[in-house]
Amino acid sequence: MMAPTVELSGLTKAFGAFVAVDDVSAVASPGQVTALLGPNGAGKTTTLRMLLGLVEPSRGTATFDRQRYDELSEPVRHVGALLEASGCHPGRTALAHLRTLATAARLPRQAPEQVLEETGLSGDARRRVGEYSLGMRQRLGLAAAMLGDPSVVVLDEPTNGLDPPGVRWLRGYVRRLADDGRTVLLSSHALSEVELTADHVLVLSQGRLVRSARLDELRAEAGIGSRARTPEPERLCALLDAAGHAYRRTEEELVVDAPSEQVGELAAVHGIVLHALAATGGLEQAFFHIIGQSDAAAQPAEVRS
Amino acid sequence: MTPLVHAEVLKLRTTRSTGWLLLATLATEALMVAFSIPKRGAQDALVPLDDPGLLAATIGTSLLISQVLVTVFGVMAFTQEYRYGTITSTYLVEPRRPRILLAKLVAATLVSAVVVVATLVLVLPPSIILVQSRDGAATLGAQFWQVVGVGFVVLAASAAIGVALGAVVRHQIAAVVGVLVWMTAVEHVILPALPALGRWLPGGATLSVLQQGQANGLDGDLLPPAVGGPVLLGYVAMAIALAVVVTPKRDVV
Numbered sequence: 142m143m144a145p146t147v148e149l150s151g152l153t154k155a156f157g158a159f160v161a162v163d164d165v166s167a168v169a170s171p172g173q174v175t176a177l178l179g180p181n182g183a184g185k186t187t188t189l190r191m192l193l194g195l196v197e198p199s200r201g202t203a204t205f206d207r208q209r210y211d212e213l214s215e216p217v218r219h220v221g222a223l224l225e226a227s228g229c230h231p232g233r234t235a236l237a238h239l240r241t242l243a244t245a246a247r248l249p250r251q252a253p254e255q256v257l258e259e260t261g262l263s264g265d266a267r268r269r270v271g272e273y274s275l276g277m278r279q280r281l282g283l284a285a286a287m288l289g290d291p292s293v294v295v296l297d298e299p300t301n302g303l304d305p306p307g308v309r310w311l312r313g314y315v316r317r318l319a320d321d322g323r324t325v326l327l328s329s330h331a332l333s334e335v336e337l338t339a340d341h342v343l344v345l346s347q348g349r350l351v352r353s354a355r356l357d358e359l360r361a362e363a364g365i366g367s368r369a370r371t372p373e374p375e376r377l378c379a380l381l382d383a384a385g386h387a388y389r390r391t392e393e394e395l396v397v398d399a400p401s402e403q404v405g406e407l408a409a410v411h412g413i414v415l416h417a418l419a420a421t422g423g424l425e426q427a428f429f430h431i432i433g434q435s436d437a438a439a440q441p442a443e444v445r446s
Numbered sequence: 447m448t449p450l451v452h453a454e455v456l457k458l459r460t461t462r463s464t465g466w467l468l469l470a471t472l473a474t475e476a477l478m479v480a481f482s483i484p485k486r487g488a489q490d491a492l493v494p495l496d497d498p499g500l501l502a503a504t505i506g507t508s509l510l511i512s513q514v515l516v517t518v519f520g521v522m523a524f525t526q527e528y529r530y531g532t533i534t535s536t537y538l539v540e541p542r543r544p545r546i547l548l549a550k551l552v553a554a555t556l557v558s559a560v561v562v563v564a565t566l567v568l569v570l571p572p573s574i575i576l577v578q579s580r581d582g583a584a585t586l587g588a589q590f591w592q593v594v595g596v597g598f599v600v601l602a603a604s605a606a607i608g609v610a611l612g613a614v615v616r617h618q619i620a621a622v623v624g625v626l627v628w629m630t631a632v633e634h635v636i637l638p639a640l641p642a643l644g645r646w647l648p649g650g651a652t653l654s655v656l657q658q659g660q661a662n663g664l665d666g667d668l669l670p671p672a673v674g675g676p677v678l679l680g681y682v683a684m685a686i687a688l689a690v691v692v693t694p695k696r697d698v699v
Binding site: 187193194195197210220225234240242 | 449450452453456457460461462463526530531532534535536537538539540541542695697698699
């Protein structure tokens with residue numbers, strides 16, 4: 142069965158005089174990772190909460206194949222959501238937490254154990270959530286989202302609290318979800334966090350959708366991705382050609398239209414020595430340019446733990 | 447609907463505070479029994495040792511203590527979820543919020559019945575032994591069984607009011623402290639001081655249907671049970687109606 146398409150249409154939310162989300166229309170398609178990007182306070186969380194029926198839109202609709210969340214029968218079998226790391230009673234064990242959800246949703250008895258296994262928490266299933274680290278709570282939130290094996294996955298800032306290996310694990314996990322044909326919609330305040338996973342980005346700024354584009358379009362606009370210096374430029378060029386990455390060769394280095402992670406991994410796999418490798422940040426700067434407040438937006442991204 | 451109720455009961459069972467609160471309440475009742483049953487030859491007892499209504503009064507007073515517990519359990523059904531953010535996953539599982547409200551009401555009622563049974567099991571045997579050892583009237587007559595039967599209804603009503611209050615107030619500490627102050631202090635001041643008002647309040651109505659006028663020195667001040675019952679149910683209906691109106695509209699942010 143084809144996963145549903147998520148459609149936001151004229152979605153608007155005002156809290157009193159403050160308009161948190163302003164006339165947002167966008168689509169997230171099956172088999173793709175769609176990233177909702179924007180600085181803190183851009184309206185990402187409110188948008189996702191409206192999609193999930195937790196916040197009532199002032200205007201507009203948010204639907205899954207034209208059905209509102211509260212119109213879905215057995216919603217957790219269709220849509221899985223991770224909204225905040227703290228949504229758990231600290232005195233309850235992870236297993237008990239998931240069992241209350243599975244019981245309410247009439248899911249199979251073994252579903253909680255399965256998702257704990259998938260998210261690497263099996264060994265801590267019987268520990269109280271109060272003893273969990275932020276990263277473990279985030280994994281538990283993801284486990285709760287996957288409980289009903291949903292075809293749409295909605296993740297609000299899923300990398301919050303994850304350590305670097307956790308972030309890498311999540312990237313792979315999210316990518317696999319989309320490759321399985323699921324519709325994945327996730328939010329992030331940093332383009333760098335999603336540039337290896339997202340297919341499509343929706344950029345929000347001050348409640349308005351200011352850009353909807355495929356990531357490769359943005360990358361093409363931003364141009365450059367990384368700079369590499371190597372004593373074996375010919376070999377690296379041949380590899381980049383084979384991998385389909387555009388590049389420019391200067392006296393000392395290669396300027397590559399691909400993120401530094403990809404260039405570094407490519408070189409490592411083929412045993413090419415790199416004397417320097419740096420991300421040029423072109424994409425990130427393009428993002429800041431889009432939201433038009435590069436300085437303000439750069440701060441929270443840097444101080445995040 | 448049943449899975450939702452089952453999940454609500456599971457939520458209560460899987461937190462330690464539930465067990466501790468129940469234990470603390472039953473311990474308070476055990477102390478109350480030990481001190482409230484009059485000693486041999488006591489002259490100033492509200493319900494004397496040879497009064498056939500003594501056991502009914504004792505169990506009635508215990509149920510009044512249990513009533514505070516089930517009201518707090520009721521309040522916690524929603525406020526705990528708001529406090530820890532689990533309300534989000536609860537509403538994601540069942541976005542039709544009135545069904546969650548209903549499930550919590552049913553679960554709280556079931557829990558209140560368990561609390562009544564636990565109260566009986568804990569309070570009755572030592573009370574009988576104590577009364578008999580003092581040569582008092584250990585009578586399990588019609589009045590006693592009336593109090594027990596009405597006790598199930600009163601505690602269910604209190605649990606329901608608690609659930610509805612929690613749905614409206616949401617802030618756990620404010621709601622729990624408010625309920626405790628109201629039930630254990632405010633009404634106890636108003637009833638003797640202004641019986642004309644106090645008898646119409648939920649606490650006054652409860653004392654009337656549990657026939658606790660004599661045991662509380664309020665003989666003649668309370669409504670007749672046939673009026674107190676509907677008054678209490680009126681409060682339940684009002685609280686639930688308010689929760690039904692408020693719950694679906696609130697944004698969960």
